[in-house]
Amino acid sequence: MRRLLRVFLVASLLLGGFACAQAIEPMPFKDHAQELRFQHLTHQLRCPMCQNETLADSNAPIARDLRNQIFRMMQEGRSDDEIRQYLVARYSEFVLYDPPLTVGTSLLWFGPLLILLGGAGVVLVMIRQRSRAARTMDETPTDSGDDW
Amino acid sequence: MNRLLPFIGFMLLVGLFGFGIWWNTQHDPNAIPTPLLNKPAPEFNLPKLYEPAQKVSKADLLGKPYLLNVFASWCIECGVEHPVLSAAAPTLGVQLVGYNYKDPPADAKNWLAKHGNPYALLIADEPGNTAIDFGVYGAPESFLIDAKGVIRYKHIGPITPEVMAKELKPAIAAMLKEAQ
Numbered sequence: 001m002r003r004l005l006r007v008f009l010v011a012s013l014l015l016g017g018f019a020c021a022q023a024i025e026p027m028p029f030k031d032h033a034q035e036l037r038f039q040h041l042t043h044q045l046r047c048p049m050c051q052n053e054t055l056a057d058s059n060a061p062i063a064r065d066l067r068n069q070i071f072r073m074m075q076e077g078r079s080d081d082e083i084r085q086y087l088v089a090r091y092s093e094f095v096l097y098d099p100p101l102t103v104g105t106s107l108l109w110f111g112p113l114l115i116l117l118g119g120a121g122v123v124l125v126m127i128r129q130r131s132r133a134a135r136t137m138d139e140t141p142t143d144s145g146d147d148w
Numbered sequence: 149m150n151r152l153l154p155f156i157g158f159m160l161l162v163g164l165f166g167f168g169i170w171w172n173t174q175h176d177p178n179a180i181p182t183p184l185l186n187k188p189a190p191e192f193n194l195p196k197l198y199e200p201a202q203k204v205s206k207a208d209l210l211g212k213p214y215l216l217n218v219f220a221s222w223c224i225e226c227g228v229e230h231p232v233l234s235a236a237a238p239t240l241g242v243q244l245v246g247y248n249y250k251d252p253p254a255d256a257k258n259w260l261a262k263h264g265n266p267y268a269l270l271i272a273d274e275p276g277n278t279a280i281d282f283g284v285y286g287a288p289e290s291f292l293i294d295a296k297g298v299i300r301y302k303h304i305g306p307i308t309p310e311v312m313a314k315e316l317k318p319a320i321a322a323m324l325k326e327a328q
Contacts, residue, residue: 048180048285061250062285065276090283094180 027071034074041080042067044098048091179304182283189291189299190281197248197256197270204271206297213323214243216291218279220251221259223287229306234266236312241320246270249279249287292316294323
């Protein structure tokens, strides 16, 4: 019985492995460098369908189609920039995880800096107010004795 | 004044979150903007669903405006918009062209036999490669294309009665008025 269970476990593990391997269909890359380039590029691009996954990770049909298209374009010798532009022309800058600096995205790029500066301003004002309050306290003699 | 500061901060946060909720109910957060709006529709040359030997290209459809409706038998929301489209088709003012997306032809035909076929013309893109040129990433999606082949309006997701009345019909009316 225990042996049967073990066989079943091993078999299900193996089958599970096969199922995973089939979810990401193998692509006939020219060499390892091209495969790395493909992996790098698809990890930088966002799947339009399931918006919080990269093209590399997503299992949506459109992500598979776009991966195939990127693969085809790589075989044609297109550069990463050309492939990115191809996708942006069809799916807008939404597909880029690293948005370019434009007027429209300036708030995205500099917003955190503005918030940081605002916070620093508030802290500065507070420190000034406190030191002024401390100074007026110093000038008026206090005889309470308990300065803790 | 200092006592009021936390309250003011709290109210600012309430305002910010309120705006976030309002903003997300105003538009579909999953719809991504199409860069193709007011640009010429991409070239295509796709087989007809019922006569696969015959192909339809963009040039074949020039001269008459049409609504290109991307649908598939596997798409649940297509079943939601189908009655709306079917009811509106005769009075739409433009030709309704069905774009069968990533669908085995037999499935598509069964689906149309079951739900009815309001399309004046049906083209099939089973591999889904041409759809990439249209920026399609799911179904349903609809493109309003004018007589010159320019995309005038795009809707991602099902065409509900509300979308039909508030967006699609006004877009068609504006387009037809301009053409006169």
